Amino acid sequence: MTEARETLDRLWKPGCEFLGSEVAILGGAMSWVSERNLVSAISNAGGFGVIACGAMEPERLEEEIVATQALTKRPFGVNLITMHPKLDQLVDVCLAHNVSHIVLAGGVPTSAIIKKVRDGGARAIGFAPALALAKRLVKMGIEALVIEGSEAGGHVGPVSLTVLAQEILPHVKGIPVFVAGGLGRGDAVVSYLEQGAVGAQLGTVFAASQESIAHENFKKAFLRANARDAVTSVQLDERFPVIPVRGLSNEGSRRFLKLQAEMVQKYQEGELSKEDAQLSIEHFWAGALRRAVIDGDVENGSVMAGQSVGMVKEVRPVADIMETLVQQAVEVIAKRDHRVKDLG
Structure with missing residues (x-):
């Protein structure tokens, strides 16, 4: 197993x-x-935590x-939404407090904002669908x-991680690329590392951890x-666009269709x-994520979850989750090396 762990570390x-972390998660x-x-x-468990700024002032x-x-x-790190009206000020706050990495999400950042992050001494991370x-x-x-990939929870694009990895990893050189979407096990992470990724981002598995402040009902x-329960929001009419969001099907999602x-x-x-019809559709989910996460209303709120939710079987400490992910990664490398030796 020592050789397998050394391979993972490489x-x-x-x-x-x-990232400046012990494990690239x-x-x-x-x-x-x-x-x-x-x-x-x-972060304390050896990974790299990221604050979700969202709509924060x-x-x-x-x-x-x-x-x-x-x-x-x-x-x-801190994740900033590029469409936030006070994006410049949010970057200033991060830089003033020596945040080492700023993730620019929810849209395409400008060259100016990327330069501002880098000139301020932080590392700039972006999303590419x-x-x-x-x-x-x-x-x-x-x-x-x-x-x-589209397997992720929350706001998603249309393409699976399996396809994105094949499309992007062989052709992006010179900068680190992390994979995300539908990942719940360490052995799956290894498969992408071997394709050229340098690490992975996981959300769903940590949302149900002991340290997560999410309501007990949410967890x-x-x-x-199951994986099939994590579905994207349905758009009924192309004249009234709906931003695809993946979450657990519930009474709220059924009422959204009726609306x-x-x-x-x-x-x-x-x-x-x-315009009024579109506004009513867009306003339906206002505050819905907070209702589910904080208030525990998992029937009417938005229970954002990735398709890896089917692999979440118990509420565990983050350190245990991280240890299991690493162990799974090491085990699959060891098994592969053993098979190769047997074939040789």
Whole structure:
């Protein structure tokens, strides 16, 4: 097993060196979930925690960064949504508090904001759902990429990680690329490391950990769920676009379908303008994630989860989860080496 662990360490060494962590596993930034407690637990367990800024105001983000730094002396990052109206100020807050890595998500960052992050002494990480964007971001100065497949929880793109990895990993050179989406075991991570990735981002498995502040009902919903229960939000009419979000099917998602049907009908009958109908559809999920995560209303709230939710069988400490992921990775490498020797 010693040789297998050494192989694993070689495979993700570039990822560990880039993050400053012992293992190249990032915690996915999940709104309401990826806060001081979970982020510090992931970093303290040897991984790399990431604060989900979401819609936070600069003062609120500052408070969260300071609180996280009080809980861990290890590196962690902050995930910023590029469409946030106060993005510049949020970057300033991160730089003022010596946050080592800033993840620019939820859209394509500008060259100026990437330069600001780098000039301020932080590392800039971006998301690439396609090869063309990956190459564009590299030219713009991004220092690392996360490629996230549609199996992930929350807001997702249309392409699976299996396909994205084949499309992107052989063609992006010179910067670290981390994989994400549907990952729940260490042996799966190894398969992508061997394709050229330097590490992985996992969210769902950590959302149901002991250190996660998510409501007990939220975690129980994860334990009950199978992969097929984590579905993307359905768009009924192309005239009224719906941003695809993956979460557990519940009463809320069923009511969302009914609402869309009602709005389409009212628009067609001239009772509502197109703008008002679209607004009603968009407002349906306002506050829904908080209702599920914090209040525990898992029937009407948005229970964002990736398809790896079916592998979450118990609520465990983050350190145990991390240890299991590493053990699974080492075991699959050892088994492969053993098979190769037998064939030889």
